[in-house]
Amino acid sequence: MEGSSGENDNFSGASPVHEHDLPDSDTDATEDLPDSDSDDAGDSEAPGRLPWTKIWRSTDPDAFPTFRASLPAHSIGKSDRVNCTIDHAFDKDYDLACVKHEMRSRRTKCTSKRCHTQPDDDGYCEGDDDAAEKCPARYRFKMCLKSGTIEVFAQGDHLMDNDGPSSPIEKKLTPAMKAFISEKLDSGAKTTAAKLFATIPAMVEASDMAGPVPERQQVVDFVKNWRRSNPKNSMAPMIEICDGHLYDQQDDTSLSGRAMIILCDTQPDAESNTNLVSHLGDGSEAFPFRVGITCLQLIRGYVSVQNREECTTLLHVDSTHSMVINGYSVFAFGYSDQSCHFMPLAYFCTSQKRKIDIGWCIRWIKRLCAEACGAVFAPRFVMTDADNAQFNACVTELPTCTVLMCWFHVTQNVWKYVRQFHVSKEETRESFEELYDLHYAPETEFESVKQRVLSKWEAIPAGSAARKLTQHIIRQWLNTHRFGRWQAYWTPKGYATTNNPLEQYHRLLKIECGEGESTPGELMKSLDAARLAYLNRYVSFTNFCTASERLVLLHRLLQRRRCLTVNRRPPVGTVAADLYLVMQSPLELTPTELKAMKSSIKSANARRKQQENMPQRGWIRHAYSLVYAVPASMAFGSL
DSSP states (O other): OOOOOSSOOOOOOOSSOOGGGSOTHHHHSOOOOOGGGOGGGTTOOOTTSOOEEEEEEESOGGGHHHHHHTSOSEEEEEEEEEEOOOOGGGGTOHHHHTSOOEEEEEEEEEOOTTTOOOOSOTTOOTTOTTTSOOOOOEEEEEEETTTOOEEEEEESOOSSOTTSOOOOOOOOOOHHHHHHHHHHHHTTOOOOHHHHHHHHHHHHHTTSSOSOOOOHHHHHHHHHHHHHHSOOOOHHHHHHHHHHSBGGGOOTTTSOTTSOEEEOOEEEOSSOTTOEEEOOOOSSSSSOOEEEEEOHHHHHHHHHHHTOTTOOOEEEOOEEOSSBTTOOEEEEEEEEOTTOOEEEEEEEEESOOSHHHHHHHHHHHHHHHHHHHSOOOOOSEEEEOSOHHHHHHHHHHOTTSEEEEOHHHHHHHHHHHHHHHTOOHHHHHHHHHHHHHHHHOOTTTHHHHHHHHHHHHHTSOTTSHHHHHHHHHIIIIISOSSSOOOSGGGSOTTSOSSSHHHHHHHHHHHHHHOSSOBOHHHHHHHHHHHHHHHHTTTOOOOOSOOOOHHHHHHHHHHHHTTOEEEEEOOOBTTBOOOEEEEEEOOOOOOHHHHHHHHTOHHHHHHHHHHHTTOOTTOEEEEGGGTTOOSOGGGGGOOO
């Protein structure tokens, strides 16, 4: 058959049924039927009228929606509250049979498209009801408002061919589906309309929910309307978290090292002049939203490293996105060691990414170091990407540090302009070779390498795509005091020349904080959980180089293919030498490896640098570092 009515009226409810349990749509939006159909006429057959035939009866109101869905499409045409005419004696409910009470009586009209076939008439236009033959079939639903007993009567026959194929069931969100979606959205769980839509067919298939499966857009629209009608009060829980852990309200001497500390602006409490409360902005430029979270253990861990003369502090600054529904940025300020381990200092969420906002974050870290540890926050190096706000904030708040440029962002930017200028493959290969020569050049040789590269670039024809690319590199990455420190010699030995330690932590942070965007209050709880997760990993600062996983894989590959020859240097007198000569032979690539290398500019140049300038007798390595059978710079190459 053809699905259910176009109007949501299920006659459902527990017995006895009250009037307010029925859907309002059936009483407020009804269509007039002829007066001859009034309930005053009862169920008797008047001359010229089609008879009413009882087709269904049940004392369980919950069974009615399923039965009604099996009927051809119809809509409620009339709904009245009248004296009950249901035979309760049939159910042996003699007490109710003797008492006058009311029932809800509803009449329907057929809305089936199969019944409303249009006449084959050239003069007929869609919407001309007079030209179309109306279906005489109707239904009458009786429901006792005392017992919930329901009777269904039918009048007339449908115009459709009963032996014909069944019409498709109308797809819509049933009340059960709406309740399921509302429950998931109201629970606060991070979900999307796409995930909810994917769940409903599985529930229908498993018979855990009545079908048919709705359209995807119907779920999307329902979720959108629900969220519009139920906006999240995102700031109330945020303010509660901040007020309970304000740093300005804490005593450093008694505060636990692992306890959460909230960093934000404060103001006097309106109810108490002695207390302070958070003073959060609304996210505008004039009143930005800025808040941070950390603990004394993270701050003290950094200060202990900074105070060690043999250690070098490299601060990483960058932001990540798609974590807050407001579109705010999340910063994870931290530092790395010679093994490229990242150690967070503090987490910040800001509505703006201007110099004053990033400077505000740095000043909070400086204040914590001074007040909690009695130290000056002064990292020797800061790694950023090509962001003017980050650079300006760092040179202003940290005047003694050296601001480095992330090497990955340099190559990423150059590759972007390769595609924009439509540079040929051969010219792209040459440009990246020269860019890598500049990156890996020793400090004593950099100027000579730079002059050689610039002379070659000057010979490129003016107006060509390659000339545009090289001019962009010169202007953006060479002749600049802001973003010109991307050469390897600027970075302390063993440390990453990119922001990769921070980027990898951003990836882990999003996993630990959960997928999707959160409210600011939910984000602070997630960041605190990420902070505790880091503390329980017991990561310690390493002041010596260790081989990266990528470098170890490359070393093993070279060993398997017999590309490494290791010879111990001869002794000096009776003293045995602990130095070895490592000779690297060319690595024969398989067809798959060769294809992968040719498709990657970085991989091709990394392999070139493995043997370039290698001494005739091989690289000199200490016995304890034989794992570095290839230059340390190759830690950034790929297989």
